[in-house]
Amino acid sequence: MAADAPRSNFIRQIIDKDLASGKHSEVHTRFPPEPNGFLHIGHAKSIVLNFGIAEDYQGTCNLRFDDTNPLKEKVDYVNSIKEDVAWLGYQWNGEPRYSSNYFDQLHAYAVELIEKGLAYVDFSTQEQMREMRGTLKEPGVNSPYRDTSVEENLKHFADMTAGKYQEGEAALRAKIDMSSPFMVLRDPVIYRVRFAHHHQTGDKWCVYPMYDFTHCISDALENITHSLCTLEFQDNRRLYDWVLDNISIDCHPQQIEFSRLNLQYTVMSKRKLNLLVEEGKVNGWDDPRMPTIAGMRRRGYTPSSIREFCHRIGVTKMDNQVEMSMLEACIRDELNQQAPRAMAVLDPVRVVIENYPADQVERLIAPNHPNDESLGNREVPFAREIFIEAEDFREEANKKYKRLVLGKEVRLRNAYVIKAERVEKDADGNITTIFCSYDADTLGKDPADGRKVKGVIHWVAAEHAQQAEFRLYDRLFQVPNPGAEEDFFSTLNPASLVVKHGYVEPSLATAAAEERYQFERIGYFCADSKDSSADHLVFNQTVGLRDTWNDDA
Structure with missing residues (x-):
């Protein structure tokens, strides 16, 4: 792909300083999604940042699946993520990587922490652990298993690995500080028993590492120079640093946090997006009303318009809500210049x-x-x-x-x-x-x-016109911040999809999937990639000719 124009931000300033000082001679980033759902526009911001930095600095960017929870992960999600990254115009370094590639090494590092007296097997229930953890105002309480001997802990962890304990019966915890002001350092669980088939490792393991333990070690094993993540992982950096400081590993990537994307009139939580799919509120992850990359692609957005949007919103440490009109302006500006006209x-x-x-x-x-x-x-x-x-x-x-x-x-x-x-x-x-x-x-x-x-x-000539179905899409929710509502389903927009049946001029009889047009005086549309055919033309509305929401406001 043609490189987008670099935009300066505080992360690039850090990288410039690191290269100038000799701390690093090259830049190596990664995009590490969990394969538990489709990627959305918030992930696009991270993709554009990580892959864009690698391109601009002639470095490399890995695609790594942080696949530590087989109960929520699917191969379909893995495939959709690879397709989305490639569609956005980026090529990852080498083959896709998986945190599960490192399960043997992660297990060995867990054993190393036990041998150093820095990890122990806890037989407390989840409820007991929660109670002992304390609150933001009160320190935690040490587990009765915290002072178990190294020898016993090694035996218990071996038994966990051999499948001798049931799920929830035993967990391996890091031994850090139950009185730490940072909750993440209060002896977090780093391994748990899980009898689940893994999409990459099959049935080899019945213990799986926790995300926070896995993520930082995976970055280090891949020699990542700059580990870029969103602000909600800021406190987790303390745990990442503790883990890497206490195992025998040479690389210690620098974590840098930036604000996540909060887009109005939609939700950015994969859990909530999954609920929309499971409850039938939308027609799948690629429903054009969804903020997923697959949904936006099906609706008619282009890779370049999404990249431009990510550049326009910039990279900062300040959380804010981005107006939907800003995203729509990017595709409207592009299609106005490029989309062929039709009636x-x-x-x-x-x-x-x-x-x-x-x-x-x-x-x-x-x-x-x-x-x-x-x-x-x-x-x-x-x-x-x-x-x-x-x-x-x-x-x-x-x-x-x-x-x-x-x-x-x-x-x-x-x-x-x-x-x-x-x-x-x-x-x-x-x-x-x-x-x-x-x-x-x-x-x-x-x-x-x-x-x-x-x-x-x-107009269209009646005898020569082609019958077509038109799907008119509006914002999925009626309020700017539906995620803040206790019952976010109640804020769904009942008019988010309106279907009309009409006609198009005959030149569109063979419209290819995802082919985009400006229907004169109406708006921008594309041929639906799943349902449109020569026998049944279906066009999805991408965006109107102008921003009517702001007009109404």
Whole structure:
């Protein structure tokens, strides 16, 4: 991929200083997702940061799956993560790595801590451990197993590894400081018994290391120079440093924290996103309403628009909420410049141009982009019967209404001026057909007699139009910060998906998956990658032509 323009931030300043001082001669970063769900836009920020820094400094970036909890991990998640990173335009260093690649070494380091008297096997229940842990105001209480001898602890840990204890019956804890003001240092569990099949190691292990123990050692084993993570891991850095300081390992990566992405009108918690999927509130992880990379891709976002968004929000240590309009502006700006134009009618009403020859079909020429001749032109058939949007016609209207009004004229995009003469209605009073006349001398030019026609509307020829389904997506939640609500389901937007059935011009009959268009006067759409076919065209709305949410505010 073409490198994005580097943007200075405090992390790059640290790296510049480290290289200038000789602390490091190269930069080695990593992106370490847990394979327990699909990646979302918050992960994209980390991807762009870690891979972007590696590219800019001619370094390397590993893709490593921190796969320490087989109960919540799936190979499907592993595959989706690899696909998302590659789609965003990045290539990881060598083969994908897994923390499970290091389980033998991690186990050996756990034994080393036991031998040094810095870890012990605890037979307390989880509830007992929680009570002994203390609070932010009160120190913890030592476990009755804390002073067990090294020899006994080695035997107990060997028995844990051999599967002689049930889940929850025994756990290996680091022996640090139960009175520490930092809860993370109050003898944290570093290994637990788990009888679960692992997607990489199978049934080899029945004890698994905890994330905090695994993560820092995996970074060190991979010789990571700068371990970049979000601010919620700031306190965990104390535990990471303790672990690396107390085992026989040479590398000690520098952890640097930055603020996570909090995007309005959605949630960034994989647990909550998983609940949305499991409860059927959305149609899977790649539902275009989801903030997942897969969902955004299906909705029509481009890799470059997501990277640009990540650059615009920047990298700081200050938590804040980013407006959804900022993300939407990135894709709108790009598609405005690049997306070919086409015409679609989402809520059709039939128009009959009575003075147009019944058997005549014209092949009009329309530009694919008004400002980019390199995109060429397309043929648009024009005939006696066409469809227009129902909202583009009124029997009566004031002067501010610039569309078709009974007894008045409007221009059809790239075609003629027509005049509404009369309407036909059904038994319920709904308009079924608008009868018009056209001026044959107005193709591509103003009327010869100099009369002014201010309005322009889009249309499709009825006989040649292709039927299509249109999925109109809005924000998933009705409030800016749904994650703060006790019942975040209650804030779901009931209008987050509206389905319409209409028509597109015939040039879109073979629209390829993820192909993006500007439907003139409507918005930006793409052909759905899962459901659209030649027999059933489906277009997803990416974003409107302008930010209507801010207009409403």
